[in-house]
Amino acid sequence: MRTLPRAAAAAVTALLALTACGDDAGTTLELTAALPDQVADGAEIRIGDPAIQAILGASGLDKELTDAGISVEWANISGGPQSIQAFRGDKLDCSAVADIPSLFAAWTGTSTKIVFQSVIVDPINNPIYQLGVAPGAGVRELADLRGKKIAYSAGQAQGALVLRVLQKAGLTRDDVTLVELTSTGDSYVTALGSQAVDVAPIGAANVKIYKGKYPGGSAILTGIRDDASTLYCLTKSVQDAEKAAALKVYVGVRAKALLWQNANPDGYAQAYLQKVQGLSAADAQDVVAVDGKKAIPATWDNALTRLQATADLLAEQQDRDKLDVSTLVDRRFEPVEAAAAGSDVVSGDAA
Structure with missing residues (x-):
């Protein structure tokens, strides 16, 4: 039997990973396929990420999205209940939340994937x-x-x-x-x-x-680590090749935005806490004073261990089904944010 050359076989494999979904839909990207590098012209993603939205505008990082041809439809949405409701109505692709909403989305029949993880550098002394x-x-x-x-x-x-x-x-x-x-x-x-x-x-x-x-x-103080912070998305959004390519860019820019926040606390205070949250200058400075520095983990291993422990506790205490939290993450985005953070990634217990 004739075999294809290695390069041709790889091309066929990549082609098979992308299957048409009909005239009005995008191209379906298998969850095992590599994230696309090419962003389609006019690619649009619908995101509830108010703090990052403000940071991107203040830092000028929003230009990286526009230069890549990405249009972001911003939603003033945060937290689990709001985001899950928007997901169910197909009004949102992704939202910034802690780690618990991904569990409840799964328990209530909404399929999502975590595409971003960040932590606090000193989480016990700088609790959320x-x-x-x-x-x-x-x-x-x-x-x-x-x-x-x-x-x-x-x-x-x-x-x-x-x-x-x-x-x-x-x-x-x-x-x-x-x-x-x-x-x-x-x-x-x-x-x-x-x-x-x-x-x-x-x-x-x-x-x-x-x-x-x-x-x-x-x-x-609780003495308990509570710094989990994620961006989670509808599974069907990360399976849309056009949106997945745009999200790959967004995840990298989001990592840079958090590092900009660390380096520019006054700019963050003005752009988000005062202009968006409506805090006074004095109150905004009080918030910044206790805000822990954000960090991008080198890997998600430790975060997933903590999430599994939480899922097990909630399953026991709330009579929920047991969950394997590895099914709730899309680890294709893990190296994307780490690469964007560069030498600022953290590893070990801090992650």
């Missing part, structure tokens, strides 16, 4: 969340959580953090009262201030604002 304590609640350490009312949102990173905190404190859900409350805007801060709950995880950057608004309010 602290446990806000309502005035008069009397919580000074984790052991004091017994018998308290704790704000809880099952499908968000804050909810997973609550379960991990209880686990660390040697407590169970039966030892506390979990109050179902989605964290949107300042809902957790308001719930604490009105004493609707005793404890709620609130952004570390907002702790000073909370204490100033509600005298007697306080916060304690």
Whole structure:
């Protein structure tokens, strides 16, 4: 039997990985195929990534997208509930979230893939969340959580953090009262201030604002790593060859944007915290002061180990199906962000 030359065989393999989806659809890219290098003219991606959107404009990195022929339709969307709803309505390709939404997307029948991972350089000393304590609640350490009312949102990173905190404190859900409350805007801060709950995880950057608004309010550290940060996309979007090529460029530019944020905290404060979030200059500086430096991991191995542990905990505590989290990531994008970060990638325990 005649065999094809190696180069010709490789070309055939690549061709077979791309299959037509009909006149009105793009070309389907198999999840095992290499990411395309060539971006089609007028390629469009729909992304909910408000902080990065502001950084790209302030840094001039948005020019790399336009120069590549990529059009981004920006959505003012963040967080799991909003993004999953937009995915279901096919209104969004990708969104910036922590790691928990990818689990809940899978559990609720929405197929997604994580295409970007970032971490905090010193995650224990620069946590994303602290446990806000309502005035008069009397919580000074984790052991004091017994018998308290704790704000809880099952499908968000804050909810997973609550379960991990209880686990660390040697407590169970039966030892506390979990109050179902989605964290949107300042809902957790308001719930604490009105004493609707005793404890709620609130952004570390907002702790000073909370204490100033509600005298007697306080916060304690969890001592738990909570720095997972991802960009996740509809699986069908990364299977669209045109969108996948555009996302490959976006992932690289996004890595550069986070490093720009590290080097330009004042520019970030003005472009995002003040102009987009509406914070005063003083409050924006308070946020920047406690914001941990972002880093791009050399590999996703450690992040996936942590995500698997979280998925196992949630499956047990929330009566969910067991998940193999390796099915929720698209590791073709892993070397793309690492290459963009260059010598600034981190490895080992920090990753």
